[in-house]
Amino acid sequence: MIASILPKVAGIEERHEKYRIRPSGVTVIHQGEVYGRCPRATVYDRLGFEPAPMPGRTVILLEDAGFHELLTADWIRQSPYRLHSEQMGIDCFEVPGITLPAWHCDVCHRQYGRLIPAEQCQLCRQPGNVLHGHIDGILQDIAAAETLYEHKAINHFSFQRIWDHQELPIAYIAQPCCYLIGLKKLLVELTEILLVIKNKMTAQYLDILIEYDVDKDIAYVKEMEHSGYGKRWIGERLPRLVGSAIEEWQKTERYYQQSKEVGKATLPLRPFEQDSWQCDYCLWGKTCWSGYEEEFKDLEENAELGEDFRGVLRDETVLAAEESFVKRKRKELRDNIRKWLKMMECKSGRAGPFTVETTLEVREKIDLEELYANVSHLFGAGGLEQFAKIWKDAHKKNFVETLRVREEKEDKAKVKR
DSSP, rough: OOOOHHHHHHHHHHHOOOOOGGGGGEEEEEEEEEEEEEHHHHHHHHHOOOOOOOOHHHHHHHHHHHHHHHHHHHHTTTTTEESTTTTTTEEEOTTTTTTOOOOOHHHHHHOTTTTTTTGGGGTTOOTTEEEEEOOOOOEOOOOOOOOEEEEEOHHHHHHHHTTTSSSOOOOHHHHHHHHHHHHTTTOOOOEEEEEEEETTTTTOOEEEEEEEETTTTTEEEEEETTTTTTTEEEEEEEOOHHHHHHHHHHHHHHHHHHHHHHHHHOOOOSSSSSHHHHHHHHHHHHHTTTTTHHHHHHHSOOOOOOOOGHHEEEEEEEHHHHHHHHHHHHHHHHHHHHHHHHHHTSSEEEEEEEEEOOOOOOOOOOOOOHHHHHHHHGOOOOHHHHHHHHHHTTSSSOOOOOOEEEEEEOOOOHEEE
């Protein structure tokens, strides 16, 4: 009755906030990889490009994260730990070169200026060049030792990747590091962060203990603990997370100023492929990739890449040849295995410690000609053409770039002469 209505209601209620620098919107470049917000999407936002409407389901997922944070805080209060200073406002630091206008913080207004009209509340007015945010709290143990507390609620697959140490949540770590800088200005001498992450699917928790050196801008990830599988030592140093975030905000501002000077959008390169999850969920995804065919046609051909790049291309050709040989060999072996199973009239079997099994997967493909032939009588004049247009519009254009590396061999005849 209401299952289909709720996401639509959430989509109607969704409002996109104007661009500002915020701790939760950091972009960090670490070891050449982009973490956090896409820098190109940030520039689109700064330039005032209209974002696509956020799907209602996504709005619900984001809203759920706030409720998970409240639930976790309630569980902490029932433990020997004490959680205090929840949602305390922090002015982390100024970001030089930012020309954003002042803005009104609704969270500060609810806390400090409730009796004052929003437009008159100076306590809630924040300068545009100051990184302002609200901490999730400060955790105090039974020995009165205190740690900055940061909470995140994420999907199962991201949760598992973090626990398996396939990737550290760099942007999530950078955010509380910014808070520690602001807290130090308030003479709150905290050095450790406890990043608590909840799996929204399984209700499992993991926490990451981080020590942050404010003066050197180095985050030392010490250990990780899982609610079901115990502790795991990490021991990894992450330098210049906050410094990188500051540089990215400043780059965004420079792109904004350059765009104003030339009268059109000046944008950074796309850091992700179109089929990446980042582009799938991006509110500026369609804007970003529209016209890419023309961009690609205009790219230079046969450019001289330099001798330094020669070794990289050589390694690629060698690995490609090895991969091709392995694939061909595996195909031969698998074809022989299939023939043997068919000859034995079985779909699974064993030979010593080895087992083999075949499964049947049924895949369906839409025959458009048959579909049109069978539904044409259901439409009136022009109805079939309208259906065909709807069907065509529902298909998303996806750009797939194919990379080929070849080694040009010298002509043997020329070498002999």
